[in-house]
Amino acid sequence: DQQVKQNSPSLSVQEGRISILNCDYTNSMFDYFLWYKKYPAEGPTFLISISSIKDKNEDGRFTVFLNKSAKHLSLHIVPSQPGDSAVYFCALRGSNYKLTFGKGTLLTVNP
């Protein structure tokens, strides 16, 4: 039973537009939420995070939103750039400090 779901396997957007990546979860015990970015043949790199006591965190072009009542997490990238093309994973921390990952969404930003 998957606790973390990224329902869109892929997303394609035009350069300069907004990219919105979504993540849904079922376990209300998750208390810290992260987004990782992964290029082919490389390991995931940390992008941005948010704790359960906040509903928004912003870092440059990247903003993460958390809706705890809906158990929904999203990542907004604006403006999107071709270099943002990668697989994006949401990762959620449980009470034992281990991270549970989604399956990832492949973002393609077209010039």
Added chain:
Amino acid sequence: EADIYQTPRYLVIGTGKKITLECSQTMGHDKMYWYQQDPGMELHLIHYSYGVNSTEKGDLSSESTVSRIRTEHFPLTLESARPSHTSQYLCASSGGANVLTFGAGSRLTVL
């Protein structure tokens, strides 16, 4: 820049061989992790360690074993490789409770 190193990056090996995937970090992190990932799938935690001489199995059952004799070193061993072990293996470490830093991964193919 990542300070966590994995070798080999790619390995093709025959069934029944013993393999060791190396992982070293120079950040002095106490916590280290091994994740397994198949294409299009989530990362699954197979082993973790919270310090020297401490190792635990993760959420996904694995026939591999790990050791943590030194803080900086967390090798993973498969005594007898099988085609079902074909996957990407990602090592990570963290100094705190939240953000994991990943290595570039070791892609294993067992023929």
